[in-house]
Every structure is written in structure tokens, then in C-alpha cells.
Amino acid sequence: MTHLLEVNDLHAYYGPTHVLSGIHFSLNKGGITTILGANGAGKTTTLRALCGMVTTKGQISLDGRRIDGSACEEIVRMGVAHVPEGRGTFAALTTEENLKLGAVTRRDKHGVTQDLEHMYSLFPRLKERRKQQAGTLSGGEQQMLAVARALMLRPNLLLLDEPSFGLAPLIVAELFEILGRINREDGVSMLLVEQNAELALDLASHAYLLETGKVVLSGSAEEIQEHDQVRRTYLGY
Amino acid sequence: MDLFLQLVLSGLATGCIYACLALAVVTIHTTSGQVNFAQGEMAMFSAYIAWSLIDLGLPYWLAFILTLAVSFLGAAMIQIFLLRPMAQASILSHVIVFLGLFTIFNSTAGWIWSFTIKPFPSPFPEGSVMGLIGFHELGVLGVVLVLLAAVYAFLNFTPVGLAMRAAAENPTSARLVGIRVGRMLALGWGLAAVMGAAAGMMIAPVVYLEPNMMAGILLYGFAAAVVGGIDSPAGAVAGGILVGVIENLAGAYLPFIGNELKLSTALLVIVIVLLVKPSGLFGRTAVNRV
Amino acid sequence: MSHLCIDKVVVRFGGIVALDGVSFEVPEGEIVGLIGPNGAGKTTLFNCLSRLYQVHGGDITYNGRSILSLPPHRMTEIGIGRTFQNLALFHNMTVRDNILAGGHPASRGGFIGNALRLPGSRREERRLHEKADRLMEELDLTAVANEGVGELPFGTRKRLEIARALMSDPKLLLLDEPAGGLNHDEVDELAERIHGLRDERALTVLLVEHHMGLVMRVSDRVVVLSFGRKLAEGTPDEIRQHPEVIEAYLGKAG
Numbered sequence: 001m002t003h004l005l006e007v008n009d010l011h012a013y014y015g016p017t018h019v020l021s022g023i024h025f026s027l028n029k030g031g032i033t034t035i036l037g038a039n040g041a042g043k044t045t046t047l048r049a050l051c052g053m054v055t056t057k058g059q060i061s062l063d064g065r066r067i068d069g070s071a072c073e074e075i076v077r078m079g080v081a082h083v084p085e086g087r088g089t090f091a092a093l094t095t096e097e098n099l100k101l102g103a104v105t106r107r108d109k110h111g112v113t114q115d116l117e118h119m120y121s122l123f124p125r126l127k128e129r130r131k132q133q134a135g136t137l138s139g140g141e142q143q144m145l146a147v148a149r150a151l152m153l154r155p156n157l158l159l160l161d162e163p164s165f166g167l168a169p170l171i172v173a174e175l176f177e178i179l180g181r182i183n184r185e186d187g188v189s190m191l192l193v194e195q196n197a198e199l200a201l202d203l204a205s206h207a208y209l210l211e212t213g214k215v216v217l218s219g220s221a222e223e224i225q226e227h228d229q230v231r232r233t234y235l236g237y
Numbered sequence: 238m239d240l241f242l243q244l245v246l247s248g249l250a251t252g253c254i255y256a257c258l259a260l261a262v263v264t265i266h267t268t269s270g271q272v273n274f275a276q277g278e279m280a281m282f283s284a285y286i287a288w289s290l291i292d293l294g295l296p297y298w299l300a301f302i303l304t305l306a307v308s309f310l311g312a313a314m315i316q317i318f319l320l321r322p323m324a325q326a327s328i329l330s331h332v333i334v335f336l337g338l339f340t341i342f343n344s345t346a347g348w349i350w351s352f353t354i355k356p357f358p359s360p361f362p363e364g365s366v367m368g369l370i371g372f373h374e375l376g377v378l379g380v381v382l383v384l385l386a387a388v389y390a391f392l393n394f395t396p397v398g399l400a401m402r403a404a405a406e407n408p409t410s411a412r413l414v415g416i417r418v419g420r421m422l423a424l425g426w427g428l429a430a431v432m433g434a435a436a437g438m439m440i441a442p443v444v445y446l447e448p449n450m451m452a453g454i455l456l457y458g459f460a461a462a463v464v465g466g467i468d469s470p471a472g473a474v475a476g477g478i479l480v481g482v483i484e485n486l487a488g489a490y491l492p493f494i495g496n497e498l499k500l501s502t503a504l505l506v507i508v509i510v511l512l513v514k515p516s517g518l519f520g521r522t523a524v525n526r527v
Numbered sequence: 528m529s530h531l532c533i534d535k536v537v538v539r540f541g542g543i544v545a546l547d548g549v550s551f552e553v554p555e556g557e558i559v560g561l562i563g564p565n566g567a568g569k570t571t572l573f574n575c576l577s578r579l580y581q582v583h584g585g586d587i588t589y590n591g592r593s594i595l596s597l598p599p600h601r602m603t604e605i606g607i608g609r610t611f612q613n614l615a616l617f618h619n620m621t622v623r624d625n626i627l628a629g630g631h632p633a634s635r636g637g638f639i640g641n642a643l644r645l646p647g648s649r650r651e652e653r654r655l656h657e658k659a660d661r662l663m664e665e666l667d668l669t670a671v672a673n674e675g676v677g678e679l680p681f682g683t684r685k686r687l688e689i690a691r692a693l694m695s696d697p698k699l700l701l702l703d704e705p706a707g708g709l710n711h712d713e714v715d716e717l718a719e720r721i722h723g724l725r726d727e728r729a730l731t732v733l734l735v736e737h738h739m740g741l742v743m744r745v746s747d748r749v750v751v752l753s754f755g756r757k758l759a760e761g762t763p764d765e766i767r768q769h770p771e772v773i774e775a776y777l778g779k780a781g
């Protein structure tokens with residue numbers, strides 16, 4: 001299999017704070033990889049680094065093209081969608097406008113309309129709230145919106161920062177089923193950060209463990225699942 | 238009663254011009270958080286360009302449209318080449334740049350076209366409708382309303398308008414959906430300049446063309462923007478019309494105000510509105526939930 | 528004393544009925560879990576309890592007195608503290624200052640005393656600082672005491688929210704999704720912390736959470752909301768097996 005994403009010696013900084021200190025990893029085309037790590041390990045920063053939201057050093061290649069140093073919006077236009085930490089809702093706009101913005105770079109009008117209806121069928125709650133100001137949606141409703149908005153791009157690569165955040169158990173189960181289906185049927189590759197390690201390792205084929213800005217463990221999801229430290233800290237058995 | 242109606246109608250017409258300018262100020266403020274003090278001078282400069290085009294023999298409406306286009310491009314250039322490089326600079330640096338723009342436009346206009354007052358043609362015939370409202374004022378009303386409707390439709394019914402609102406509200410998220418936020422800022426400047434140019438060309442026949450013609454009018458525009466709520470386009474328009482009508486009525490009915498104190502009345506209105514409703518008449522209070 | 532009674536509370540937003548006659552009680556010393564699908568009205572209820580939303584019907588009493596006539600800033604005084612689902616911290620302030628801000632309503636120095644820096648108010652200030660230090664110790668925040676909140680990872684901010692709420696010495700603590708963004712270990716820690724708060728500080732807790740492991744483990748009783756109505760109420764075991772709750776909320780996995 002070829003690599004969709006390759007990251008070499010990646011460093012990331014917030015001003016003078018050095019947060020990622022030289023991480024390496026790769027993601028197979030059509031694969032799902034998950035990044036585990038404690039609070040503050042740098043998971044969110046890694047996703048931000050991939051789509052140009054923080055200052056970085058090192059190499060990032062997407063489909064063989066170097067994207068480090070490119071502007072965030074240009075990386076997104078190459079088909080990288082991001083469900084950000086904190087959801088990034090356009091609070092003053094309506095639910096539907098938020099969804100349309102997910103597809104604002106697409107030119108196939110017809111496909112966008114279809115996808116909009118598709119999102120409404122995946123998340124019926126959003127349909128009921130389509131004309132509501134998105135800032136007044138409940139926490140979980142805004143999270144569904146963040147995921148649906150990212151899917152509206154029809155991405156090649158989906159960066160998911162805790163997609164289950166604030167969702168009810170039933171919806172979490174549905175969401176992971178949806179993600180699995182999108183990966184299988186549309187071949188969307190995914191990089192997943194998720195506190196529910198059990199779900200994440202179930203969905204993913206590869207996993208990395210991040211500790212204070214360094215990759216300390218990597219392997220297939222099964223291998224990682226068997227690892228003692230991972231079991232204790234992230235799986236709890 | 239006739240006098241009252243007359244005052245209200247002509248107040249509406251000038252109010253529409255204030256509304257244009259207010260909307261220009263609000264557009265730039267919502268997209269970039271900055272207040273463009275040079276908006277009025279840019280409008281004045283546009284009016285001079287129109288005058289030159291007409292002077293060259295172009296028909297009025299062709300000159301009008303060309304002026305809008307040139308103003309759009311010029312302002313977008315200013316945003317791209319002057320403001321974009323200093324995006325990270327402090328608020329104070331921006332204030333200085335805007336004041337700099339103000340003097341540059343003012344003195345360049347004086348240098349090119351001289352400081353002597355020039356008459357500016359109105360595309361509308363002389364005379365009035367039943368003595369109530371002049372054809373020029375009626376025309377101004379029409380032109381401005383068409384322009385405002387176009388801007389409204391652009392912002393609300395086109396994908397680019399949606400992208401622009403998104404970029405104004407949350408630039409980080411806007412980038413995350415692939416919006417080129419920098420271009421949206423330039424677009425905002427262009428739109429603002431178009432509205433300013435229209436206001437300049439519509440008011441020039443009344444106040445005559447000279448480099449300082451917009452000074453007072455920009456103040457009314459600011460007043461309108463603040464009264465309406467500095468981040469609300471609808472508020473800017475309502476505020477502009479309100480300020481125009483109040484100014485006219487107060488000038489006529491309150492004898493101690495007269496022409497000299499009209500501007501102070503407008504400012505008094507601002508203060509009162511802000512005391513009662515600090516976010517302006519249409520201002521939103523933040524909608525984010527806890 | 529701490530006894531909260533929610534009685535047929537109704538809240539509407541335009542056509543949407545967010546709460547539709549919800550009633551339940553939170554007796555002294557209990558930890559009550561409040562769960563339900565997204566948009567069921569849990570946060571709305573919290574916002575009624577801290578008087579941020581207007582109630583359109585029914586009543587809410589705390590220790591026998593209706594709170595509906597009290598202004599929001601009085602809620603900490605009568606002993607109701609809360610954390611926020613979407614984190615309402617002061618981003619440009621340090622951790623310590625955020626916690627100190629939580630202590631403000633209870634401080635006794637008075638405005639004039641503070642302004643004149645009278646000995647009494649200085650003593651009061653010292654007391655507040657000591658208390659903040661203790662809370663930071665208790666919630667593992669000492670190491671980041673002087674860092675800006677904008678730079679903290681999410682889980683740390685959640686602990687900070689709890690510390691700030693505790694600054695006003697509440698009797699009833701409302702927690703809105705405290706486990707969001709925490710990993711397994713950290714949730715374990717949180718569970719212990721919530722039990723500790725109840726036992727050591729004699730707190731009563733109303734807990735909104737989607738993390739079933741946490742809710743079922745710490746709650747004495749669980750109330751389930753769905754579409755603005757109470758769907759069920761009972762012990763964690765009863766709720767886990769409740770067919771309608773499984774259908775509407777837990778799913779097969781629950």
C-alpha cells in the first residue's frame with residue numbers, strides 16, 4: 001500500500017513553546033490511524049500541524065506533495081477536512097449555512113445538495129434544527145454539526161479531533177459506524193484522535209502513542225491494544 | 238403637515254447616503270475589526286474620478302458604473318498591498334495608517350483637481366414631485382435602495398457572500414473549510430468602497446465637489462453605524478435613515494438648533510441610544526452558549 | 528442544608544419546547560446523575576438553575592425557597608456553584624486569577640475596604656489566596672498556576688473549572704460534562720474526586736455526563752431526560768436495564 005500522508009521529524013511551536021519534538025508517522029491510503037495520548041500530549045497540535053494551523057518545522061507530504069508551510073485553506077482545498085477541537089461552529093450562522101460552508105470550495109452544486117440531504121439523514125437532529133442559529137444548538141448537536149460539516153467537503157483525508165466529544169452513547173455508536181462505512185465505501189482515509197480508546201482501536205488499523213510531543217509507541221491496532229501500558233491507562237483493564 | 242412630510246422625505250434621502258457610508262464602515266469593521274477613518278475621503282476621491290470621466294465626455298451612468306468598478310479595485314488593492322502585510326500590527330498602527338490614508342487622499346485630490354469648489358452633475362431632472370420631494374432626492378433614494386438590495390442579496394444568497402460572512406465571524410474555522418480569508422478581506426474593502434463611491438456621487442451635487450466634502454458626512458455615517466450597532470448591516474441602514482430624518486426634523490422644528498447644531502444633534506442621538514442599548518439598536522449580544 | 532426541588536419546569540425557545548414539565552429532587556448529600564440524548568434539555572436545566580434562562584412554567588426551590596426571583600449573581604451566595612459544558616473561563620488570565628475570580632462573591636472585604644487596602648481586606652485577600660493555593664493543590668493545578676488559560680490542554684481546563692466553582696464554597700455543585708476529553712485514567716481520577724468532594728466537603732452534586740462509566744459509578748440516583756421530559760428515574764442498575772432508556776439513549780452497547 002502507498003502512503004497518503006508521511007510525516008518526518010515534525011516539530012510544532014506555539015510562539016516560543018515547543019510542543020512536538022520531532023515526530024514521525026505515516027498513514028496508508030484508505031487507512032485509519034489513531035493517535036492516543038494523555039492530556040496535553042500534543043494530539044490536537046499534531047492535527048493542527050498537518051493542516052497548517054500552527055508553526056512547524058519538518059516534512060509533511062500528502063500524496064507525495066510537500067504541504068508543510070502551505071496555508072491552512074490551501075491544504076483544505078487539497079481534500080483535507082478537519083473536525084477541530086472545540087467544534088469551530090459559526091455561531092451566528094444557521095445550521096444549514098454551517099453545512100454549506102463545509103462544501104464552499106466544491107464546484108459540483110448538484111452533489112452538494114445531495115450531500116446536504118445525506119447529512120440530514122445521518123443526523124436527523126440537524127435537519128430539525130436547520131434554520132436555527134448554530135450557536136444556540138446544544139453541545140452534542142454542535143458536535144454532530146462539526147462532523148457533518150467536515151464530511152460535506154468530501155475529503156480524501158479526514159482529521160478527527162475527538163469526534164465523540166459530548167455525544168450521547170447511542171450517537172457515538174452510530175457515528176463510528178458511519179465513519180467505518182465512509183472509510184470502506186468512499187475510501188476516505190482518517191487520522192483519529194479519540195479519548196474512547198476502545199472505540200478508536202476498534203475502528204483503526206494502526207495506532208501511535210504520543211507522550212509529551214514524542215511518539216513512544218506505534219504498531220497495528222491489535223498490537224497496541226495488547227500493550228500493557230495502553231491497557232492500563234487508556235482501556236482500563 | 239406638508240412641511241413635515243417634506244422634511245421626512247428629504248431626511249430619508251440624505252439618510253440613505255449616511256446609510257451607505259455606515260454600511261461601508263460596518264463591512265470593514267465586521268470583516269477585520271478595524272474602523273476605516275479614510276472611508277469618507279475615499280468616497281470623495283471616487284466622486285472626483287466620476288467627475289473626470291464625465292468631463293471626458295462619458296455619459297453619466299457609464300461614468301457612474303466605471304467609478305464603482307475603479308473604486309472596488311482600488312480599495313481591494315489598498316487592502317492587499319497595504320493592510321495585509323501589516324495584519325499582525327497593533328490597533329494603534331492601524332489607526333495611524335488610516336489617518337495616513339485620510340491625508341493622502343485629501344491632499345492628492347487637492348493636488349490633482351485643486352481645492353476650489355466644483356459643481357457636480359445630477360443625473361436626475363430639476364424640479365420636484367408635488368413640491369414634496371425633489372427628483373434628485375427621489376433618484377438618490379432609488380439608487381441607494383437598489384444598491385443596498387444588491388449588497389443584501391449578495392451577502393445572503395450567494396456562496397461568496399456566505400463565505401464572506403463566515404470569514405468575518407470566525408476566521409480560523411473559515412480557513413478550516415477552505416475559505417481564502419485574505420481574499421474575503423479584500424472583497425470587503427472593495428464592497429465598502431463601492432458603497433462609499435455611490436454615497437459620494439449622490440451627495441456631490443448637493444454639497445459640491447471639494448476635497449473636504451465628506452468630512453461632516455462621514456461623521457453622520459459613523460453615527461449611523463454606532464446607532465445601528467457596529468456589527469449589524471441592517472442596523473447601519475436603519476441607523477443612517479434615522480439619523481438623516483432626525484437631523485432634518487430637529488434642524489427645522491427646534492429653532493435653537495438651526496443649521497449650526499445639526500451635527501451635535503446627531504451625536505446626541507448616538508449618546509442616548511448607547512445609554513439605553515450599548516450594543517446599538519440592532520447590535521447582537523454574543524450568542525455563544527455556556 | 529441543601530435540598531433542590533425541580534417542579535414541572537417548562538422552558539421554550541420560540542417553537543422549541545426544551546423543557547416540558549420536568550420534576551425531580553436532589554436531596555442533601557446525594558450525587559444525582561442527569562443523562563439523556565443530545566438536546567434533551569440538560570444544559571437548559573442547568574441554565575435555569577443558575578438563572579441564566581427564564582423559566583416559563585413551574586418552579587425551582589432550593590431549601591424550600593423559590594430561586595426564580597433571585598438574580599444570577601446571588602446563586603453562588605445561596606450555595607449553588609457550577610461548571611460549564613463549553614468552558615466559561617477567562618482566557619487571558621492565569622489559572623490562579625481564574626480561580627480567584629470564582630471567590631469574589633463570597634469575599635467580605637467590601638469595595639471600599641479593597642480600594643483603601645484596609646488591613647481587614649488585606650487579610651481577606653490573603654485568605655483567598657491561601658484558599659486558591661489549597662484548591663490548586665487539591666486539583667493538581669499548582670504546576671500551571673501562573674500559566675495563561677488559553678494555552679492549557681482541555682482536560683486541565685476542566686479541572687480548573689471545578690476549582691473555580693469550589694472557590695465560592697458551594698453546597699450544591701452542578702457539573703456539566705466534566706469528563707469530556709478525559710482518557711480512561713483521568714475519568715477514574717475524576718470519579719474519585721467527585722466522591723471525595725461529597726464526603727469531605729459534604730457537597731450535593733448534580734452531574735450531567737455522557738460517559739456512562741462515570742455516571743453509573745458515582746451516582747446514587749440517575750434521572751433521564753428525553754425531548755424535554757423525564758423518561759425515567761432510579762438507581763444506576765435500574766436505569767441500565769430500563770428498556771426505554773436503552774432504546775432512546777444507551778443503545779445496545781450501554
Ligand SMILES: Nc1ncnc2c1ncn2[C@@H]1O[C@H](COP(=O)(O)OP(=O)(O)OP(=O)(O)O)[C@@H](O)[C@H]1O
Pocket residue numbers: 014017019037038039040041042043044045046085677678679680681682683708
Ligand atoms: N495556544 C497555545 N499556546 C501555548 N501552548 C499551547 C497552546 N495550545 C496548546 N498548548 C500546549 O501544547 C501542549 C499540547 O497541547 P494539545 O492541545 O496538543 O494536547 P492534546 O494532546 O490534544 O490534549 P487534550 O487531550 O487535552 O486535548 C500542551 O502542553 C499545551 O499546554
Ligand SMILES: Nc1ncnc2c1ncn2[C@@H]1O[C@H](COP(=O)(O)OP(=O)(O)OP(=O)(O)O)[C@@H](O)[C@H]1O
Pocket residue numbers: 129132136137138139140141166540541543545563564565566567568569570571572612
Ligand atoms: N437559545 C436557544 N434557541 C433555540 N433553541 C435552543 C436554545 N437553547 C437551546 N435550544 C435547543 O434546546 C434543546 C436543548 O438544549 P440543551 O443544551 O439543554 O441540550 P442538552 O441536553 O444539554 O444536550 P447535550 O447533551 O448535547 O449538551 C436543543 O435541541 C437546542 O437546540
Ligand SMILES: [Mg+2]
Pocket residue numbers: 043044045085161681
Ligand atoms: Mg486535544
Ligand SMILES: [Mg+2]
Pocket residue numbers: 138139140569570571612
Ligand atoms: Mg448540554
